[in-house]
Amino acid sequence: MERTTDADRINEIQHSAQPCFQCGICAASCPIFRVAPDFNPRMAVDEVLRTGTVAMTGREWFCAYCLMCEERCPMEVALSEILIDIKNLSANDGKVPPSIIEMMDVIRFTGKVSHASKRTEKKRRELGLPELPKPDVDEVQTIFEMTGALDRLMRFREAEVEPE
Amino acid sequence: MRFALFPGCTISDRLPFIEKSIRMIAPHFNIELIDLPFTCCPEPNSVRSFSDKTWLTMGARNLALAEEAGVNIMTACAGCFESLSMSKHVLDSKPSEKEEVNKVLKKIGKEYKGQVEVRHIQQVLYEDIGIEEIQRNVQYPINYRAVIHPGCHTLRPQKILNLDDAEAPMKLDELVRAIGMESLDYMDKVMCCGAGVRGINREIAFGVLREKMDSMMMVDPEVAVVFCPTCFISFEAGQKVVNRMFDKKYNLPVYYYTEILAAAMGLEGVESILSEHRVKFSALGMLVAKNEPEIENATPH
Structure with missing residues (x-):
């Protein structure tokens, strides 16, 4: 099967994050952020938009994939999908828990x-x-x-x- | 109604008594179940995060098996429901992905066509069978105060799963009311149980569970009712970990919906299911043993 190149994948992530205006309802709804403020789903998107790179800090793996952020996003940014994409990039680099x-x-x-x-x-x-x-x-x-x-x-x- | 039962790894390999309760109630509602050589759904968070192509192709293989047998899938686990529904959504909405996946499936003599439906047992009970028919089958109403936990992966994303309202779900409440229980509203009803990160970071996972259970306990429930085996493990076994970790004293019996449905229907063999629970509810045990319709002053033990 053909593998999407990292650059393509980062472009796709940027594109899907574009509507985000940093309102923060994702963070406010995130059960992980509630107990571990180091993990902020809003910042994951912010990073992509600001720098055009995907920061693979390891914290992306803290996402529980509960989809609360995605459900509540007023701009319908599929945040859980973006985090899945980021984790796929990490995994492709051999960085996996x-x-x-x-x-x-x-x-x-x-x-x-x-x-x-x-x-x-x-x-x-x-x-x-x-x-x-x-x-x-x-x-x-x-x-x-x-x-x-x-x-x-x-x-x-x-x-x-x-x-x- | 005929379905391929997709019990999921957690039920079939760790909580077989839940599978038993499903197979016990099924014939009473004219549900016929067949078994197929399914793999893991696969697990919707970790496997998809590790390799989304592998996730999609394994999901497609499972869907193709049911298609081949000419039946729809009935899942018992919220995770399997979400994973298979999402796989189906991707395959049906992105023809190029479907083509890629079918190239792999061809090597193992399979093809995903897109004819199979994925349903969670809650949908089958609520939508196909209906509250009235369930009430008609209840012999011994169980009148306890319950908190329900629908589970992330039955609710979200709502526009794809379409099982209940993601912010204010009421269907599982109606189902527990149908067997005589009071369903208590509580603040964090749609919040996650924390299971998704248990393998990654225990402190965070059980911290989330503590928050969730604190919210549940505020309304003074006697039992919790879930429709997902992973959530079942979180609450049932997990509350003991939370007690140790955060100095709590939770002692809340937890039931998968079809277990208490089987008890309320007075089906033979319910004791063998309930005896597998770690947090016992002696009042429910007595209810089942004596077949008494109501027990006064029931307290969890």
Whole structure:
């Protein structure tokens, strides 16, 4: 699959952030900002508009993707989508929180985010629940290979070995 | 009504008793469920943030499986509902993305056409079955004071998900009223439970949960009712973490809607579901065991 270049992606982010007039309802509605004022969704947009660059501070990963900011934005700026885009740029640079790498690895090898533990399997039998059909993991591998997830996982591991 | 049940990883692998409650009530409302080899939806925040192309293609594969089987999808998890609905929205509104995705799906012998609908079980109960039919099935009304938490990913973005009003949701309130409960309004009803950042930063995640539960506790509820397994874990197991972290004393029993629906319907086997809960509500247990229509002075334990 063709990969969008970073420059294209930053242009797209700038374009979608353009209507923002910095009213701050996004920050006022953000549950993360409420307990951790270091993370301010308004500033993420402000940065893009002012500097034309995307600051990947690591704080972009604090977004809980609750979509409150986006729902309330009077200019319909899709802030959650912008943050997803910023995180994709970070991930492409190999900057990803380890918990997400773990999750991606589990999906890659099982198709699911959580293994059914022996206890859960026993519980399912006790409750009389059916055995669910398992996804073909080769199909997941193919998707990972062709959509760039495998590349990003590799890049994370390289970044881990050789820190800047 | 026939659906492919999309229980989601959290329900099928961690909270199977919730899946049981769904399968228990389904036949009473003429809902037929089939199981398909779905993968993770995938999880709407982390996976999409890591690689949006991978997210979209895995979502399309799941949608294609249901299309192939000729059924719509019924999700039980708000996250799966949002993720699959958003995938469908992107694929249906951006032909170039759909084309790219189908090139990958072709390699695994699949194709996304755009014929499948994604529904959350709340929509099926509220819109297809209706409050009156639910009331008609209630044998033992449960008359407790409840706070409901609709969950971010059933509500937003409203213009795409279209499940309820994102600022003032009332449908889950109506559903809990249908089984005899009082639904209490509270300040931060549409606020997040904090689950989205639990793997990234625990202090922030449980700080958000503390804010949310403080708001809930202001109206003195006896139980909380949710329609998402991730929110269920946040409130049920998470309140104990919040208690330790912030010196709180929360002790609020939490139910996924179909669990208390099954209890109110007096269905056999409800005890086996409720015994899996970490915060027990002894009054509800007694209600179920004795099949008594009402319990006076019920208090959570």
